[in-house]
Amino acid sequence: MNFYDTAYYLNRECTWLKFNERVLNEAMVESNPLLEQLNFIAIAASNMDEFFMIRVAGVKHLIESGVDHHDIANMTPQEQFNAIESMAHILVNEQYRYLSIIRNKLLTKGLQFVTVHQLTEEQKIWLNTFFESEIYPVVTPMAVDSSHPFPFLSSLSLNLAVLLRTKKDPAVRTAVLPVPSAVLNRIIKVPGTESPEKFLLLEDILSAYAKHFFHGCTILEVTPFRVTRDADLDIDDDVEDLLTEVEKSLKKRRKGAAVRLELAYNASRTIRLFLSHELQLDDQDIYMIKGPLDCKIFARIHGYDYLRYKPFTPQPSYELAGTAGDFWEAVSSQNIMVHHPFESFTIVENFIRLAASDPNVLAIKQTLYRVSNESPIIAALSDAAENGKQVTVLMEVKARFDEANNILMARKLEKSGCHVIYGIQGLKTHSKITLVVRREEEGIRRYVHLATGNYNGLTAKIYTDIGIFTKDPLIGIDASAFFNLLSGYSDPPVWNKFVVAPLNLRERIISEIDQEIAIAKTGQKAKIIAKMNSLLDKHVIAKLYEASCAGVKIELIIRGICVLRPGIKNVSENITVRSIVGRFLEHSRLFYFYNNGREDVFISSADWMPRNLNERVELMIPVDYEQHKQRIKKILHLYLEDNVKAYCMEADGSYHREEVSDSRKKVYAQLTLLKKVEERIKQLE
Template structure:
């Protein structure tokens, strides 16, 4: 009997021991983000950036994942996760894992990063350490610009405990009436419409004989030290800073909503104030009585309280990235124009850009075009494609999906211009793109008012796929041009996220996208596609079939090899199939930036599976899948991670890359990432990650630096 088959029978592949918890795996991802902040090889301002990202990530984690678990506990939902934990056990594990991490983050910022900032002329002062002149300036600024904005809210029998906005920074103030000695409680919100850090003028910079670039004070300290102005005649007994986080996930009964747009607008109003509190950040000095009052009013337990010794809400450190100090940042990077598109940007060619022989469509007709952002310019490729389609008189229709974009983007302007010129323009807008709902509503309305056909996706499914279809009249024929990508149509994130995209006019892809758009905009039960892997239609079965094909090759005595790059790997069925492939001898290399529930390196289970995560200056966002296929290599790219939500609850599209040269380029990208020994972390069988370092006499290989050098 084949050894792999025997092993498979001896091991229960559904055993919870062989899977990592998704929430704890995500916390390990955020630990890797924090490690970039602690890494002295990272420039100082970039370390502050990673500190801010760590905090921002945690905000979303609590608003969505912790809130979800707490709701399950409240509903007495006891079903176990993939790794065998109940919701309550997961919450306890999160608490045990996260508290030390948060303490480490804040201790490192206060004890290491702040002094290092000072050594580079950046002074984030504590109010108590300011000079008399600095304090005088801050007091005058408080009276003129801060005091008029503040609103103290009393809490007593006639003033109920106030509603407090999600992620708001507040001061809990205890005052005493001088005539009666009665103590009263009030809350003062730190206004988020004002800058978090107040800059001091140049003449008030520290005079230490060194160059000083910036000096400032946190606004909450300025408010706290002038708090008596808000309570004239009262004695200020004490004040304490706190910050709360609410459940911010939208709950929509889509089937019952007559107007999805209106329903989401109503839910967004609830997000800021209506969700239950899931985390309270306080300073250790907060007395027990005030702490207990918060816990009682907000229905919190001790595990929901996070004591922060120092500055709260470190994600505001991101604002310091604006300082004009390039020596403290990563070297500046300007995406290059793809070589086959460079002639469009030569001044001598601009006048003839609409000519039949000199447009992006003629380039795509010659050969498929691979785009790799942010190494290659998004504006000079994807935006150019849509802009030329909008003004080309031969283009009849433009259809695209929009998940996250900016309302002032060139893409929105191009779509409006296309509709106003009489072209058929249809846009599938995903209103349920988490935390981008308000932005999406704004520009969806703008598109509709300009004559664009706007569709708000499908009931019960998020439209997450990244696709564009352009229909063009060419002589007596209709030709369809497509863009299928891994990233959002957002020029801002295209400079920060690594993504790939394919421009093509292959007939099968055009026909598949036509069917997919009909599925999204009309009534369609399309179940078969010529080339595309589409969720929730055929993607799950196709991926499993591709893995099984590698198993068959290996069992027949040939080599089997899978390389898969994605954001997260959670799906139990796919993980089980990967275990089967490993047992059959298939080599599996996984590049998973974030959550990975697969346990690698387990004897007789996953010995052939290796997992790395790459954390660098760019967010690794592309999804690329390579299957050796007994020498007939197949490479796929698309929008889907291997998670239940991507495979079952979202509309996703993954395309095969049939151009041999492009497929090899994608394989090369995977190889460069796999060989990284600077920003790569190796997942261990116990769930921990170990960062790679150059071995003795080995050159440092940063995959992102390599890819920047490669395109130049």
């Protein structure tokens, strides 16, 4: 049987849109607090922005190139674009329908978004003063005519298109008013309002006061619009100075071609034709919006805790809490596993701080992919270098949308004396690893931290990830060899435990699946559980289909993209796919293979996607420590039992929410994990 048959695969872009639909659906889940419902709309909007900047822009490039290209589902670029356009328009319409429902609910809770015309006379007097003092000095109107070409508008900026007439000339003229949302709050609370508290949007104020920018003119129409531009960087790796090349590409990103126009639904045909002509966009690229453009702003509403999730505090590591307190001694006696955000990321930051100040630590080596601009880790690495330690950091300056921040952090590290590597030619370094070399009585010892997620204390509060601290000498040897591979000219060694992309990760995954196939063919139990963000690699998927046909039971927990089709007769009948969309973003990559009862368990930085397996430096690490192996098994089974936040995938790529019958107990995996870690800490106390 040909398991590579395109009929067995789904289109990547369509499966991503299905994922964002699941995110958006959380806005209508009554058990989510009201402002959290609104936040899911903001998250879905943010996701769509990035999708258009990268994925839609990429499909458009393929169409323009005329290359005869077919994707994994045998779709041409034009067919992909048509499918995207159809699904995206429906999704956006749903987004604003949901927004309207939530805004009505907010009114019942005493929060109301109003227009200028709904203000009282007293409130209008306040607004006049506010406009004159806070808004008017910041805004610069831009005429568009033969002597004033259409201005360049940066990607995702909000603007107002204005139609007007002058007293001297009856001809209709056009202008652009930029909305200064980068320097002023877009959501403005009307002072002195009580139940309901009233809020204005900055663009609504500008629309109402547009005449103040065009004295002597008659305003005919003011319409908000927003442009999305191609933001995919074309970086030449074969250059002497990669840092300079990335910085050049970042400047080009601002001026990428327009790929989407969002326009208020009541815009006149004149404005629509004017903007589509100036931006060189077709009708299918235009999204008519029934509500405020750019719903990301709703994530910026602060306060009102009674309309949010019950606050939680990430707990200390209960495995570390059960030790004597000396970190080096604790990791020497047993591996320590932490599960974020249920357990605090502070343990990781403290590990780097401790290494930076410990006089017995000789060297620190770390890979950084995404890191916050106020990261304690950056500060600790700088301190370590200033304390005379050998500090080597691989800073991936091609991490999408984090390039500028990573360059800034890299220069800060270099200034303090760290040796900074800017990645490997042709590859992105996506692995998550820290190596600390320490002198002890017995000699030189290596302490290693390995993780599924980034060294970012901000995202660690909302992403689920797993990290492991170990003093395992074989892992330490592999870690040293790994950093030598990144920083020098070393050939890949024979690894003791590391599985490394792009060297042998796909081969090891396929080998593990083959192992289950061989066991299944003997009539014995064979099982695979795999949790990841995305599943796209056709070689791995074809092998999973083969395993399913051999009788291997395969349970996949895939948050986002999944082009595998479960439940196809005689192909994937033994495969199930579920997606968990909850309070926290599911980010950990965990893999389980039954292996005739020996149970192979891995954590990894990599999804099963071509880019991860071919174009990135990734790590997959076996979990041999029995306590952690059992703990990860329990986590996986808990996600498989989730019947509150789980969506199950059908063979056609659609999803349905897991149904809970009256007789079944509700299982919400993330909430259960949160409660369990709190209970364990209390028991230790």
